[in-house]
Amino acid sequence: MTKQTLAVDATIDGEIRRHGEETYPHECCGALVGAGNRVTATVALPNTTEEGPRRRFMVRPSDYRVAEQKATELGGDLLGFYHSHPDHPARPSQYDLDHAWPTFAYIIVAVAGNGVPRQSGGAATAGVMTVWYLKEDRSTFEEGELNGN
Amino acid sequence: MATKILIPTPLRPFTDKKDAVEAEGTTVGELLADLTAKHSGLKAHLYSAEGKLRSFVNIYVNDEDIRYLQKEQTPIKAGDTVSIIPSVAGGAPTAEAPAALPELTRDEIKRYSRHLILPEVGMEGQRRLKAAKVLCIGAGGLGSPVAMYLAAAGVGTIGIVDFDVVDFSNLQRQILHATPDVGRPKLVSAKEKLLAMNPHINVVTHDMALSSENALELFAPYDIIVDGTDNFPTRYLVNDACVLLGKPNAYGSIFRFEGQASVFATKDGPCYRCLYPEPPPPGLVPSCAEGGVLGVLPGVIGCIQATETIKLIIGNGEPLVGRFLIFDALKMKFRELKLQKDPDCPVCGTHPTVTKLIDYEQFCGIHPAAPEPTPSNMTEITSVELKQRLDRGDTLTIVDVREPHEYQINQIHGSLLIPLGDINKRYVELDPSDEIIVQCKVGGRSAKAADFLRSKGFTKVLNLKGGILDWIEKVDPSQPKY
Numbered sequence: 001m002t003k004q005t006l007a008v009d010a011t012i013d014g015e016i017r018r019h020g021e022e023t024y025p026h027e028c029c030g031a032l033v034g035a036g037n038r039v040t041a042t043v044a045l046p047n048t049t050e051e052g053p054r055r056r057f058m059v060r061p062s063d064y065r066v067a068e069q070k071a072t073e074l075g076g077d078l079l080g081f082y083h084s085h086p087d088h089p090a091r092p093s094q095y096d097l098d099h100a101w102p103t104f105a106y107i108i109v110a111v112a113g114n115g116v117p118r119q120s121g122g123a124a125t126a127g128v129m130t131v132w133y134l135k136e137d138r139s140t141f142e143e144g145e146l147n148g149n
Numbered sequence: 150m151a152t153k154i155l156i157p158t159p160l161r162p163f164t165d166k167k168d169a170v171e172a173e174g175t176t177v178g179e180l181l182a183d184l185t186a187k188h189s190g191l192k193a194h195l196y197s198a199e200g201k202l203r204s205f206v207n208i209y210v211n212d213e214d215i216r217y218l219q220k221e222q223t224p225i226k227a228g229d230t231v232s233i234i235p236s237v238a239g240g241a242p243t244a245e246a247p248a249a250l251p252e253l254t255r256d257e258i259k260r261y262s263r264h265l266i267l268p269e270v271g272m273e274g275q276r277r278l279k280a281a282k283v284l285c286i287g288a289g290g291l292g293s294p295v296a297m298y299l300a301a302a303g304v305g306t307i308g309i310v311d312f313d314v315v316d317f318s319n320l321q322r323q324i325l326h327a328t329p330d331v332g333r334p335k336l337v338s339a340k341e342k343l344l345a346m347n348p349h350i351n352v353v354t355h356d357m358a359l360s361s362e363n364a365l366e367l368f369a370p371y372d373i374i375v376d377g378t379d380n381f382p383t384r385y386l387v388n389d390a391c392v393l394l395g396k397p398n399a400y401g402s403i404f405r406f407e408g409q410a411s412v413f414a415t416k417d418g419p420c421y422r423c424l425y426p427e428p429p430p431p432g433l434v435p436s437c438a439e440g441g442v443l444g445v446l447p448g449v450i451g452c453i454q455a456t457e458t459i460k461l462i463i464g465n466g467e468p469l470v471g472r473f474l475i476f477d478a479l480k481m482k483f484r485e486l487k488l489q490k491d492p493d494c495p496v497c498g499t500h501p502t503v504t505k506l507i508d509y510e511q512f513c514g515i516h517p518a519a520p521e522p523t524p525s526n527m528t529e530i531t532s533v534e535l536k537q538r539l540d541r542g543d544t545l546t547i548v549d550v551r552e553p554h555e556y557q558i559n560q561i562h563g564s565l566l567i568p569l570g571d572i573n574k575r576y577v578e579l580d581p582s583d584e585i586i587v588q589c590k591v592g593g594r595s596a597k598a599a600d601f602l603r604s605k606g607f608t609k610v611l612n613l614k615g616g617i618l619d620w621i622e623k624v625d626p627s628q629p630k631y
Binding site for chain 1: 157158159160161162163190193194204205207209214234235236237238239240241242369394395416
């Protein structure tokens, strides 16, 4: 089976990484807007989890609506969401799987701390970035391919 | 009667790409049943295997979340619009995700069987313990029982920070170390004992003094920090680092017959600074070396810290968050104070002013030791100088400001005992024209006594530098130290 591809250019790639570095040691989250399989904009959203932002993210329904509106304004569709894994590999967790929506692209970026507090700047560096799609039977995620063009 | 249902983007492949479809029903539950009957692909995504609406599926009738109406019994009227709105959640693997937990070996199952048959711990709790990483600050009075019980309980990784060597005076309470260990690094002794007790765990030793430069990096790989320190600068440092990193601090402290314990720096709980925004003035609260401590006391408090750590790991019970426990060993009484998170707290409040680690020695009013003035300045005398002057036949009044029970252990021959607490009444016994040498165990209390006497017009007061311990070391080794 061929992998699903998601086109993410350098600007979008940079936006996601920067967001993950800014919110380190907490998880960041945001929406992916575009058309077909090409992401043309990101919408950074607040992480409203109540279970500890170090290991969780939550986009609440009102922010989901904001993301859909933004997609409509930009003339695109909501293609999926991104989030960061601080000090963890860019692979989906069981929790990610349990909470996933079908058809959406889920980008995960691993962010590693540099051992200094975030307020002093240069606290974290974004590393590997991956994209995942939920299988229709919800049994697992399938890894897609991020395409830089 | 058909009701319009708005379908979110990710579910549209199951509704023939339509963003709105119609279904029938008089309640939300009936409506969704009809919807999933017509579009069967939706069911697995809206409902769990147990037939409950998934937590990230939000159903709105017009603009109201049905969680705040009558849930699935919410009635549907003509003209209502129902929306399915996703919340999107996820996150990195944690101890909460069972898939990420390590398996137990047959030997481990045997070893932990008394845990495994407790439903509150069970297989999952024991695997969480195995996956957990806990850092003990110090391998002393509190660190000993904490590390030993965590090792016995099967906490997979136990880190210990310490830079001290075992001294005879430690053995009365620091049960990780035994008589043959005197003179060995505490880390070496600790690791040996813990691994002998439980070879299935990993003990990581950090031979260093904890500082603002290394704390964040050191704490980063751990899940929970257990503070067993004996001084204020390190206590504030541990607290602030835990808040900045979002890691719980299982706190304990001991002095004489009284101990304290709490859990600080959890997400919604208070931190040490919510309780004590500022440290006490230096010297006001004596250390255990000065004030003494009942040997079994760190056992009681350390076991409370270990209990709280284990509860946090297995995620069961009511943690000591927002509660400050005070234990009095003489009265054998526990008291509990309620603690609230202070919104104005300088480190965990809504507008923190402390956003990185600071110089905690300075914060606690302790300044780096100034270079030693030679010969001794006008306010101090060394043990050797004192001995020379006594040998010369100078008339000196030596005032020992320690407690009577300390005086019984050792003393400078001919000294007069006036405990620091009595000096404000008994200074009249002294003649201001005499030359007075004040002395205690290491020189702290006697410095205060000297200041007091000067304030009362005594002009010839000298403080014995290093106290009786220095005197014994340099002048009179025949006497015991404590």
